[in-house]
Amino acid sequence: MAYSYTQISQYLRCPRSYRLRYLDGWSEKDARAALVFGRCFEKALGEYFAQRDCTAALQKEWGVFRDAPFKYRKEESWDRVLHQGIRLLEQFARDARVEVPCPTENLQVKITHALPGGRDFVAYVDAIGELDGQRFLIDWKTTTTRYPVEPAGLLSLDPQLICYSWISGIRDVALVVFVRKHNPEIQYLKASISETQCQEFEGLLETTVGQIESGQFSKHSGIRFPMNGCTTCSHLGLCLANPEMVDAKLTRRPGASDLDWLDQLEE
Ligand code: SF4
Numbered sequence: 429m430a431y432s433y434t435q436i437s438q439y440l441r442c443p444r445s446y447r448l449r450y451l452d453g454w455s456e457k458d459a460r461a462a463l464v465f466g467r468c469f470e471k472a473l474g475e476y477f478a479q480r481d482c483t484a485a486l487q488k489e490w491g492v493f494r495d496a497p498f499k500y501r502k503e504e505s506w507d508r509v510l511h512q513g514i515r516l517l518e519q520f521a522r523d524a525r526v527e528v529p530c531p532t533e534n535l536q537v538k539i540t541h542a543l544p545g546g547r548d549f550v551a552y553v554d555a556i557g558e559l560d561g562q563r564f565l566i567d568w569k570t571t572t573t574r575y576p577v578e579p580a581g582l583l584s585l586d587p588q589l590i591c592y593s594w595i596s597g598i599r600d601v602a603l604v605v606f607v608r609k610h611n612p613e614i615q616y617l618k619a620s621i622s623e624t625q626c627q628e629f630e631g632l633l634e635t636t637v638g639q640i641e642s643g644q645f646s647k648h649s650g651i652r653f654p655m656n657g658c659t660t661c662s663h664l665g666l667c668l669a670n671p672e673m674v675d676a677k678l679t680r681r682p683g684a685s686d687l688d689w690l691d692q693l694e695e
């Protein structure tokens with residue numbers, strides 16, 4: 429068994445939710461359109477760096493889900509999402525700020541770290557390349573809202589970037605945010621992660637794995653605004669013992685989720 433950032437962050441958000449998903453096998457019935465589109469878009473980016481037709485790749489990948497029963501947001505549709513994605517790819521090519529040499533080696537880079545006790549921690553880094561001519565570890569995000577940029581330095585607190593910086597040893601990190609809105613926009617956000625942050629993350633990781641392995645799965649509910657984690661938690665029906673909610677949202681599969689290894693591409 430190996431741990432991923434997604435698992436650790438889910439445990440830190442709510443240990444009960446972690447147990448319900450990873451140990452008891454409760455996962456959401458419907459994949460969300462935004463999450464699936466993010467994966468399709470990432471594959472199209474791979475084609476861009478391989479100097480192949482990324483627009484055709486996006487149409488092909490996203491085309492698989494044309495009739496999928498996604499619940500789209502208001503004013504969103506399969507066509508509209510595709511159109512936004514194509515405009516973002518075109519903008520990305522025009523900007524020409526990111527280069528990934530040897531894309532087969534430097535995209536979706538798997539890095540493994542051995543944890544005390546014999547477990548592994550595995551991360552898939554989106555890209556190691558250059559942004560504006562400088563070497564960065566790069567994470568792609570697709571979203572419908574801009575990432576906040578104020579106050580200055582905010583991005584250096586991003587736990588996923590700290591995790592990837594720690595495991596890769598690369599301290600200059602960047603988010604390339606593809607914002608799907610009326611006028612699509614790309615944010616190129618840079619940050620530096622310190623050695624202290626990496627050491628703190630490693631300590632947090634080891635503590636968290638220790639808690640998981642010793643079976644600590646208490647509820648971390650947070651129903652007060654704006655700490656409303658429960659209201660957006662897919663496991664709310666289980667915690668409220670509400671069979672209708674469970675039936676509407678969840679399905680139970682034996683074993684761990686097949687999403688364990690994915691980056692958090694969702695919004
Ligand atoms: S509903 Fe709240 S307490 Fe229950 S698993 Fe989700 S976040 Fe945790």
